[in-house]
Amino acid sequence: MSTAPPAVRSAPAVVAPSERASRWSSQMSFDELGRPLRDLTFCVVDLETTGAAVSQGSMITEIGAVKVRGGEVLGEFQTLVNPHAEIPPFIAVLTGITNSMVASAPAIDEALPSFLEFARGSVLVAHNAPFDVGFLQHFARELGHPWPGFEVVDTARLARRVVTRDDAPNCKLSSLAVAFGSSTTPNHRALADARATVDVLHGLFERLGSLGVHTLEELQTFTSRVSSAQRRKRHLAEHLPHAPGVYLFRDERDRVLYIGTSRDLRSRVRSYFTASESRSRMGEMVGLATRVQGIECATPLEAEVRELRLIAQHKPRYNRRSRFPEKVHWLKLTQEPWPRLSLVRRVIDDDADYLGPFSSRKRAEKSLAALHEAFPVRQCSGRLPLAPSRSACVLAEMDRCLAPCDGSVDLDTYALMVADLRDNLLRRADQVVEAITRRMNALAAEQRFEDAGVHRDRLAAFVRAASRTQRLSALTRCPELVAARREDDGRWAVHVVRHGRLAGAGVIPSDAHAREYVEQLRLTSEAVSPGLGPTPAATAEETEKILRWLESPGIRLVHVEGEWTCPVRSASRHLAAHDAVEQSRLSLVPFDERRSLPTVHQPAR
Incomplete structure (x- = not known):
């Protein structure tokens, strides 16, 4: 059988490339609804090959494809391909394609460009797409042809999500063709199988349409875990802008259920009605929601900060984080003749020094233990007179306290030790690191590794807390x-920060005078008064978000009133080692878990 160049059968309704481009561009502007499936062109492709894996040298022997749009066939493509290799007998029996049939067929270097041209501008569809698309991509690379970057739909994957055992015994193409009443019976020939896949695709579209899936974006993110009721609420996002901001889901009583932020409000909120958001909690939340409120923000950083403030204000039941910024702990170095370290819940105006805030009491206690290990400050509660006359406690006998209570130390010596402690809290962490490192080495030398691990965790907790406090206090x-930074669109985002709190945000318009805009933004920004602790004017989480933005690439400082400096020998320089240890611990496999170890072969003796 002689095979001519690839046969392309075109239906009368073929749309010219220029017209397709026009329709595509106008469709893309209708972004609030995505790209309707009925308006897209799909190229359904099927391959026959000499084997199951291209990595094992398998070759393509036939390409068949059908191009459809809106249920109408626009054209078909079919060609045998000479693999320049023997077709295995069982493959010849399965497909009916023999060596003699492909002897005069075009090679893949001729057939593949013809197919790519036929499929260009389409959404590629295949049943078990990783197989077919994988072969096509492999040979495109081998031949040096750029892959067009097709969007891909896998009918097998879709079927597994919507077809039940009552519909079909499995999701093979032959079973689905029967289930959807295909007019073509799959027979392991490329064009016939592609025609059958077209019928399966349309059957799946019909079923998915009843579940609220009408666009390619919804199709690509579809999952059966998203209920039809959840999908029907996608209209709640239609009034939102394509802009950065904060969104609030509200119930029928206008109570806030959930608060989030996004660079694109409409796209993010729409994802809650598709498979992009398949968490069961979010499905429950969407089921209760009757309205979505959007708050447009000038910049993504402003949106992140507003989100934190609104979560703290409303405490939505479906937000797990940032709901209770007031529930924190601090370590306090008291201001008294014989200072001590105390665990407290809030900062007050008492001229004391504070370390924190800590999100949990456990972390605060670890840091407290690290400080007590390095500095023998008193641990008893209550105030001591200038000349105490109590008896010493057991900590003094263990050399873990200078024992001011029994007069063992004078005020000046104790004050020098407290000054070093304050220095480690506010400016550096060297003495704590050195003291606990010595202790860990001693314990390790005695093979007391679990005890050494306890001290390691205490040190890590302190270093992280000290680094955080020192960085927050500086701002x-x-x-x-x-500060300003040029965004991806070329415009400059500007933020005004006062005492660690975001006071103003804006984007300089392209036709505005930059200096005048910044001055106007400063004048209209929120007035912020200094407070009492490291994060008095904002929560620690807000100030940390601002710091991350200020430390990101491309930042330019426009104006600084006062000083923004961090200590040269701050605790931050010790973070890298502890972060590396933490990553190493996370990568270890516990002894009670199975591991695959290589087999070691001993040489014969």
Whole structure:
């Protein structure tokens, strides 16, 4: 049988490339609904090959494809392909394609470009798409042809999500063709199988349409875990802008259920009605929601900060994080003749020094233990007179306290030790690191590794807390800082930060005078008064978000009132080692879990 160049059968309704481009561009502008399936062109493809894996040298022997749009066939493509290799007998029996049939067929270097041209501008569809698309991509790379970047739909994957055992015994193409009443019976020939896949695709579209899936975006993110009731609420996002901001889901009584943020409000909220959001809690939340409120923000950072403030204000039941910023702990170095460290819940105006905040009491206690290990400050509660006359406690006998209670230390010596402690809290962490490292080494030398691990965790907790406090304090001491960064669209985002709190945000319009815009933004920004602790004017989480933005690439400081500096020998320089240890611990496999170890072969003796 002689085979001519690839046969392309075109239906009368073929749309010219220019017209397709026009329709595509106009469709893309209708972004609030995505790209309707009925308006898209799909190229359904099927391959026959000499084997199951291209990595094992298998070759393509036939390509068949059908191009459809809106249920109408636009054209068909079919060609045998000379693999320049013997077709295995069982493959010849399965497909009916023999060596003699492909002897005069075009090779893949001729057939593949013809297919790519036929499919260009379409959404590629295949049953078990990784197989067919994998072969096509492999040979495109081998031949040096750029892959067009097709969007791909896998009918097998879709079927597994919507077809039940009552519909078909399995999701093979032959079973689905029967289930959807295909007019073509799959027979392991490329064009026939592609025609059958077209009927399966349309049958799946019909079923998915009843579940609220009408666009390619919804199709690509579809999952059966998203209920039809959840999908029907996608209209709640239609009034939202394509802009950064905060969104609030509200119930029928206008109570806030959930608060989130996004660079694109409409796209993000729409994802809650598709498979992009398949968490069961979010499905329950969407089921209760009757309205979505959007708050447009000038910049993504402003949106993140507003989100934190609104979550703290409303405490939505479906938000798990940031709901209770007030529930924190602090370590306090008291201001008294014989200072001590105390675990407290809030900062007050008492001229004391504070370390924190800590999100949990456990972390605060670990840091407290680390400090007590390095500095023998008293641990008893209550105030001591200038000349105490109590008896010493057991900590003094263990050399873990200078024992001011029994007069073992004078005020000046104790004050020098407290000054070193304060220095480690506010400016560096060297003495704590050195003391606990010595202790860990001693314990390790005695093979007391679990005890050494306890000290390691205490040190890590302290280093992280000290680094955080030192970085936050540096920014909150600064009365005003104005910074700018050029965004992806070429415009400059500007933020005004006062005492660690975001006071103003804006984007300089392309036709505006930059200096005048910044001055106007400063004048209209929120007035912020300094507070009492490291994060007095904002929550620690808000100030940390601002710090991450300020430390990101491309930042330019426009104006600084006061100073924004961090200690050269701050605790942050010790973070890298502890982060590396933490990553190493996470990568270890516990002894009670199975591991695959290589087999070691001993040489024969």
